Amino acid sequence: MASETKTGRTKVSVTEQEALDFHSQGRPGKLEITPTKAMATQRDLSLAYSPGVAVPVKAIFADPATAYDYTTRGNMVAVISNGTAILGLGNLGALASKPVMEGKSVLFKRFADVDSIDLEVDTENVDEFINCVRYLGPSFGGINLEDIKAPDCFIIESRLRELMDIPVFHDDQHGTAIIAAAGLINALELTGRDFKTTKLVCNGAGAAAIACIELIKAMGFNSENIILCDTKGVIYQGRTEGMNQWKSAHAVKTDRRTLREAMEGADVVFGLSQKGAFSADMIASMADNPIIFAMANPDPEITPEEVAEIRSDAIMATGRSDYPNQVNNVLGFPYIFRGALDVRASQINDAMKIAAVRALANLAREDVPDDVAAAYQGQRPRFGPQYIIPVPFDPRLISAIPVAVAKAAMETGVARKEIEDLGAYAHELSARRDPIAAATQRIFEHVRSHPKRVVFAEGEEEQVMRAAISFANLGLGTAILLGRDEPLKATAERAGIDLDRPGIEVVNARMSTRVEAYTEYLYARLQRKGYLHRDAQRLINTDRNHFAACMVALGDADAMVTGTTRNYSTALEDVRRCIDTAPGHRVIGVSLALARGRTILVADTAVHDMPTAEELADIAEEAAGVAHRLGLEPRVALLAYSTFGHPTGERSERVREAVKILDRRGVSFEYDGEMGADVALNSHRMEQYPFCRLSGTANVLVMPAIHSAAISTKMLQELGGLTVMGPLLIGLEKSVQIAQMGAKDSDIVNMAAIAAYNAAV
Numbered sequence: 001m002a003s004e005t006k007t008g009r010t011k012v013s014v015t016e017q018e019a020l021d022f023h024s025q026g027r028p029g030k031l032e033i034t035p036t037k038a039m040a041t042q043r044d045l046s047l048a049y050s051p052g053v054a055v056p057v058k059a060i061f062a063d064p065a066t067a068y069d070y071t072t073r074g075n076m077v078a079v080i081s082n083g084t085a086i087l088g089l090g091n092l093g094a095l096a097s098k099p100v101m102e103g104k105s106v107l108f109k110r111f112a113d114v115d116s117i118d119l120e121v122d123t124e125n126v127d128e129f130i131n132c133v134r135y136l137g138p139s140f141g142g143i144n145l146e147d148i149k150a151p152d153c154f155i156i157e158s159r160l161r162e163l164m165d166i167p168v169f170h171d172d173q174h175g176t177a178i179i180a181a182a183g184l185i186n187a188l189e190l191t192g193r194d195f196k197t198t199k200l201v202c203n204g205a206g207a208a209a210i211a212c213i214e215l216i217k218a219m220g221f222n223s224e225n226i227i228l229c230d231t232k233g234v235i236y237q238g239r240t241e242g243m244n245q246w247k248s249a250h251a252v253k254t255d256r257r258t259l260r261e262a263m264e265g266a267d268v269v270f271g272l273s274q275k276g277a278f279s280a281d282m283i284a285s286m287a288d289n290p291i292i293f294a295m296a297n298p299d300p301e302i303t304p305e306e307v308a309e310i311r312s313d314a315i316m317a318t319g320r321s322d323y324p325n326q327v328n329n330v331l332g333f334p335y336i337f338r339g340a341l342d343v344r345a346s347q348i349n350d351a352m353k354i355a356a357v358r359a360l361a362n363l364a365r366e367d368v369p370d371d372v373a374a375a376y377q378g379q380r381p382r383f384g385p386q387y388i389i390p391v392p393f394d395p396r397l398i399s400a401i402p403v404a405v406a407k408a409a410m411e412t413g414v415a416r417k418e419i420e421d422l423g424a425y426a427h428e429l430s431a432r433r434d435p436i437a438a439a440t441q442r443i444f445e446h447v448r449s450h451p452k453r454v455v456f457a458e459g460e461e462e463q464v465m466r467a468a469i470s471f472a473n474l475g476l477g478t479a480i481l482l483g484r485d486e487p488l489k490a491t492a493e494r495a496g497i498d499l500d501r502p503g504i505e506v507v508n509a510r511m512s513t514r515v516e517a518y519t520e521y522l523y524a525r526l527q528r529k530g531y532l533h534r535d536a537q538r539l540i541n542t543d544r545n546h547f548a549a550c551m552v553a554l555g556d557a558d559a560m561v562t563g564t565t566r567n568y569s570t571a572l573e574d575v576r577r578c579i580d581t582a583p584g585h586r587v588i589g590v591s592l593a594l595a596r597g598r599t600i601l602v603a604d605t606a607v608h609d610m611p612t613a614e615e616l617a618d619i620a621e622e623a624a625g626v627a628h629r630l631g632l633e634p635r636v637a638l639l640a641y642s643t644f645g646h647p648t649g650e651r652s653e654r655v656r657e658a659v660k661i662l663d664r665r666g667v668s669f670e671y672d673g674e675m676g677a678d679v680a681l682n683s684h685r686m687e688q689y690p691f692c693r694l695s696g697t698a699n700v701l702v703m704p705a706i707h708s709a710a711i712s713t714k715m716l717q718e719l720g721g722l723t724v725m726g727p728l729l730i731g732l733e734k735s736v737q738i739a740q741m742g743a744k745d746s747d748i749v750n751m752a753a754i755a756a757y758n759a760a761v
C-alpha cells in the first residue's frame with residue numbers, strides 16, 4: 001500500500017503476495033552466476049580449464065597474492081548465516097534465512113559491484129560453524145556474517161578474525177553500528193547535544209546493540225550515560241539473570257530496573273530488539289527533542305506514525321526503506337567491503353569503521369546536487385530532522401564511503417595494496433554505478449512525487465490487474481482498469497485479487513458516460529479517412545485501445561499502457577487513430593539494452609520500417625532526447641553494415657546523408673556515423689578511426705532500419721543474457737506505452753511507470 005505518512009512522505013509497502021511473487025517469478029530466488037570469459041571454443045576451454053588453468057594454479061602456489069589477479073577472490077564476498085537471528089524474526093534456521101542472505105548478496109552487487117554468494121550453514125554449534133567458515137577462506141576476499149544470534153556471533157566473529165587473513169565482518173554488529181553512529185552524530189548536532197552529556201538507552205543487548213554502544217563509546221560517548229536493556233529489563237551492575245560477558249561489560253550502576261524507568265528523561269533511545277517494544281508512554285517520558293532510532297526489522301519498536309501521535313519534537317528513524325531516515329546496514333556493508341577489497345585489506349578495523357561513520361554523516365550534511373535529487377523522491381532534502389542520513393539509492397555513497405575506508409586501511413597498515421590516487425579511485429567507483437538502475441529509480445521516484453492517472457487498457461487480464469495493483473501500491477498514482485464488469489470480476493476472483501482498494505478504479509467502457517464524447521472526438525478525426533460515425537462508435541464501444549487512448553486524449557487519464565494481448569503494430573495503429581504526434585517530434589520506439597553496467601539505447605525499434613535519411617536524423621534527435629531524460633549524456637552512433645565509407649552501399653549512403661543532415665541542423669549532442677556496431681561499442685575498434693567524433697563508445701545506437709533494430713535487440717536478449725526494456729514509445733502528443741505481447745506484471749508496471757513519467761515531464 002502507498003499512503004501519506006504523518007511525516008509528510010509517501011510510504012510505500014508491498015503485499016505479502018507481491019513479495020512471494022517477486023521471489024518466485026522467473027528463475028526462483030534473486031541471483032544467478034554468469035561467466036566472465038567466453039567458453040566458446042576449444043582454445044577457450046584449453047585456457048579456462050585443462051591445460052591452461054594449471055598455469056595460474058602454479059603461479060598462485062608460488063605467490064598466494066596472485067590469487068587476486070587470477071581468480072574472483074578479490075571481488076568476492078560470502079554472506080554467511082545460520083539463521084539464528086533472522087532480522088527481528090528470531091531463530092528460524094539456516095534454510096529460512098536464505099532469502100535474506102540472497103538479498104544481501106544482491107545488494108552487494110547492486111550498490112557496490114561486489115560479487116557475492118550466500119552460504120547458509122545448518123548448525124547452531126559455534127565450533128562447527130567456525131570450522132565450516134574458516135576453511136572457506138581461500139575462496140573469498142571477505143566474509144560477511146549475517147543474522148547470527150548473540151552471544152554466539154561475538155565468539156564466532158572474534159575467532160574467525162584470528163583464524164582468517166581476510167576481513168570477517170558481522171554486518172548486524174558493525175554495519176548497524178556504523179550507520180546508527182552516523183545518524184546519531186547528525187541527530188545530536190541538530191538537537192544541540194554532544195557525546196559527553198547525552199543520555200542514551202539501548203533496548204536490546206544482542207549483536208547489533210552491543211556493537212552500536214561499543215562503537216559510540218570508542219568514538220567518545222560517555223559510557224556512564226548509556227543504559228542497556230534486554231528482555232529482563234535494565235542491565236545493571238550486579239544483575240545475574242540472563243547475563244553474559246558482553247552484557248556485563250556495559251552494566252551500569254543505576255536504580256532503574258525496567259525499560260520504562262530507563263527511558264524517563266533519556267535523550268536518545270536505540271531499539272535493536274523487537275517490534276512494538278516501545279510504548280507511547282515511554283516515548284512521552286523522554287527529554288525534549290528526543291532522538292528515537294527504532295531499528296528492529298521488518299517492524300520497528302514503534303512506528304513514526306505512533307510517535308507523531310505523541311510528540312512533534314522527535315527525530316525519528318527506523319530500519320525500513322518506506323520511512324524517512326532509514327538507519328539500516330544496507331548503507332554500509334556494500335561500500336565498506338568495496339573499500340576493503342580494493343586495498344586487499346586483511347581486516348576491517350575500528351579506524352575503517354569510524355572513517356565510514358564520518359563519511360556517511362558528512363554526506364547527509366552536503367547539498368544534494370541535481371543529479372542526485374531523483375534518488376530522493378524528486379525532493380531535494382536538506383540536512384534536518386527528516387534527513388539525518390543519506391538514502392540507499394544516493395549515488396554518492398559508492399564513491400564517498402569506499403574511499404574513506406580504503407584510506408583508513410592504508411593509514412592503519414592493514415592494506416595489502418596501495419591506492420595512490422584516491423581522486424582517480426573515487427572516479428572509478430562512480431563508474432561502477434549501475435546506470436539503468438539509477439535511471440529506473442529516477443523514473444519511479446519522479447512519478448512517486450508526481451503521481452498520475454494511468455489507464456490500463458487490458459484490465460481484464462490477470463497480469464494487468466496485478467500490475468495495476470503494484471502501480472497503486474508503489475505510490476505511482478491511480479491505476480484505471482478498463483474492462484467489462486463480469487469478466488473482470490471473474491478473473492479477479494479466480495486469481496484471488498482484491499480490486500476494491502485505494503488507487504484502483506475500474507471503468508466499464510460500455511457503461512461509461514464518456515462514450516458519446518469519445519465517439520464524437522474520434523469521428524471528427526477519422527471522418528475524412530473513410531470512417532462513418534457508426535465505425536467510430538463501434539471502435540469506442542468495442543475496442544479498449546481506442547477507448548483508453550481517447551480517455552488520455554480528452555484528459556480523463558494522464559497516460560495509457562496496453563499491448564499484452566495484441567501485437568505491437570496493431571496496438572500502435574489503434575493508438576495513433578486517437579492521438580497525434582507531438583508538434584516538432586517524430587514517433588519512434590526506443591529500446592533500452594542493459595548489460596554489465598552499460599545502458600545502450602537502440603532506435604527505432606518500433607515505427608519506421610525503412611527510414612529515409614531525414615527520418616534517421618529525426619530518430620537520432622528523439623533518441624538523444626530520451627538519453628538526456630534518463631540522465632545519460634548521449635553519444636549517438638548511426639549504424640550501418642559499413643564503417644566510414646567501407647564497404648559502400650545504398651543503405652550506408654542513406655546513413656551518411658543522415659549524419660550530414662544532423663550537421664546542418666547543428667544539434668548539440670555527440671553523433672557520428674556511419675559505423676558498424678563493433679566500432680560503436682568497442683573503444684579499441686573506435687581508436688582505429690581517430691577522426692571519429694564520439695568521445696567514447698556510443699550509448700545510443702540509431703539502426704538503419706527496423707529489421708536490423710528488431711533482430712539485433714531480440715538476438716541479444718535471447719543469446720546474450722541482455723535485459724531489454726521497451727520499445728518505449730516516444731514522440732506522441734500524449735503519453736502511451738505499449739508492452740510486449742504476453743508481458744509479465746513487472747514489465748507492465750515498468751511500462752506504466754514510464755508512461756506516467758512521460759506524462760509528468
Ligand SMILES: NC(=O)C1=CN([C@@H]2O[C@H](COP(=O)(O)OP(=O)(O)OC[C@H]3O[C@@H](n4cnc5c(N)ncnc54)[C@H](OP(=O)(O)O)[C@@H]3O)[C@@H](O)[C@H]2O)C=CC1
Pocket residue numbers: 084085086087088089147148149150171172173176203204205206207208209229230231232242271272273274275277295296297298318319327328329330
Ligand atoms: N536496522 C538495521 O540495520 C538492523 C536492525 N537489526 C534489528 O535489531 C534486532 C536485533 O537483532 P540482533 O542484534 O541481530 O539479534 P540478537 O538475537 O543478537 O539480539 C536480540 C536482542 O534483543 C533483545 N530483545 C528481544 N526482544 C526484546 C524486547 N521485547 N525487549 C528488550 N529486549 C529484547 C534480546 O534480549 P535477550 O538478550 O534478553 O534475549 C537480545 O539482547 C532485530 O530486530 C534486527 O532486525 C539488526 C541488525 C541491523
Ligand SMILES: CC(=O)C(=O)O
Pocket residue numbers: 086087088147171172296297319328329330
Ligand atoms: C538489516 C539487518 O541486517 C537486520 O535487520 O538483521
Ligand SMILES: [Mg+2]
Pocket residue numbers: 087146147171172
Ligand atoms: Mg541482519
